[in-house]
Amino acid sequence: MVDMQLTWLIVSASVLIGLLAFIYQRSAMRGLSYTRYFTKDAVFEGDTVEMVEVISNEKWLPLPWLRLESSIQAGLRFGNQANLDIYSGDIYQNHISLFYLRSYRRIKRHHQVICSRRGLFRLDSATLTTGDPLGLISKAQKFPLNLELLVYPQILALQELPLPNHSWIGELAVRRWIVEDPFLTSGIREYRPGDAMGSINWKATARTGALQVHKRDYTADHRLMICLNLEDSDTMWRNINDPARIELGIRYAATVADQALRSGVETGLICNGHLINGPRESVRIEPSAAADQFELLLSTLARLVLDRTVSMSTLLEELLNEDPVDTDYLLISCHQGEKLRTAADQLLQRGNGVEWMKIPEINDFI
CATH class of the missing domain: 2.60.40.1530 (ntegrin, alpha v. Chain A, domain 4)
Incomplete structure (x- = not known):
């Protein structure tokens, strides 16, 4: 009798377990x-x-x-x-x-x-x-x-950039080479410390309840092209040996773009890397001061793959074929190899501005 009950219990439990497994097999998801x-x-x-x-x-x-x-x-x-x-x-x-x-x-x-x-x-x-x-x-x-x-990429403080003592980048806030023309008005903006009292738009101030000044346009059309070089030496082929150092250079590029665009300077970017999920082609963004230019530059730098496409000297030679004028080139690079310096000198000889920003080794930076 006990054996019969034990058998029945085992059978019932097995049926119940099997039924439960069947239900979860069919309905769990x-x-x-x-x-x-x-x-x-x-x-x-x-x-x-x-x-x-x-x-x-x-x-x-x-x-x-x-x-x-x-x-x-x-x-x-x-x-x-x-x-x-x-x-x-x-x-x-x-x-x-x-x-x-x-x-x-x-x-x-x-x-x-x-x-x-x-x-x-x-x-x-x-x-x-x-x-x-x-x-x-x-x-x-x-x-x-x-x-x-x-x-x-992180935006650094301007003091963290390896700037020469007389760099125009450090003077962007006062627009050393972009001069406001008092006869060209392109709208109004909020008052900033240092604005002349004569530039205040009193009607707009009364309407908004906050000091407003005339927004002046610029007489010069200089542009800035940031040249970000992924080469860590002039003999490098494709593989990047010091990615942390290049990442620092990317932060430099983002910081300069931020400073320049805040100062109303048309800013662009060329880089001998390529974008993730895109063709293996070098990056080029033409200088602009449009409202969405900073977001475009940041998005591009965020998507950048540390994989060199061509040498930076090749990219500069391609620019020389277009005969550029009135453009300032900032070369952010780990090196100043002979070919790269030759191409940069040719840009300078054609009336453009050229400045170098060397990416230090991480140990030196720290």
């Missing part, structure tokens, strides 16, 4: 959704951004265990959080979370992320795995995300 987003589309290197995850179980069947796995590029640092294990490598980091999700339950998780590197960070997908309470069966589903976060 139904009504399960996952999404992830950043609270900002673009931030600067060193900034913190919030990443939000939303997991929903829109069905009557509870999920006794749920494993979330995703792979994210290194360079985004996540703070410590319960139920989150991070396995980091030099290029990617794997995130694994394990938790329980009741029926008709929605979970929202917030992660504070420090953006330690510039770049374009893509999160293509995440995988959710779940199953029955005993773990006899498991079902996995990949959820596409197509999520991007753009991290701009």
Whole structure:
């Protein structure tokens, strides 16, 4: 009799376990959704951004265990959080979370992320795995995300740039070579310390309740072209040997662009690297002072791949073929090789301005 009861108990338990496994096999993934987003589309290197995850179980069947796995590029640092294990490598980091999700339950998780590197960070997908309470069966589903976060290079203080004592870059704020013409008016702007009292627009001031001055146009049309050289020596072929040093040069380029555009200078960029997810072609952005020019330059620098396409001297020679005039060229470079200096001298001889900004070795910089 005892044996009969034990047999019946074993059979009943087996049927129940099998039925439970069958139910989870068919229904575990139904009504399960996952999404992830950043609270900002673009931030600067060193900034913190919030990443939000939303997991929903829109069905009557509870999920006794749920494993979330995703792979994210290194360079985004996540703070410590319960139920989150991070396995980091030099290029990617794997995130694994394990938790329980009741029926008709929605979970929202917030992660504070420090953006330690510039770049374009893509999160293509995440995988959710779940199953029955005993773990006899498991079902996995990949959820596409197509999520991007753009991290701009850090903007440095002007004093951190390796400027010569008599550099025009340090004098951009007073427009050493861009002179305002008092007879050309292009609108109004808010009063700034140092503006002449005679430039105040009293009607606009009365209308807005804040001091407004006439916005003058410029009589000169000088332009600035930032030339960012990814070569760390004049004998380098393609592979960059000191990426940290080149990253410093990228920050220099972003800082100069910021200073120049704030001063109303048309600013552009050429670089012998290429953009991620784009053709392997050198970068060239024509000088402009348009409202979105700074964002364009920052976005380009953020997407820049440290992979040399051609020598910087070749890019300057291509510019010489266009016979440029009235343009100031800033060469941000680790070296001043013979070919590069020859091309720069030719630009100078044709009436353009040329200035060098050497990227120091990191040990010297520190």
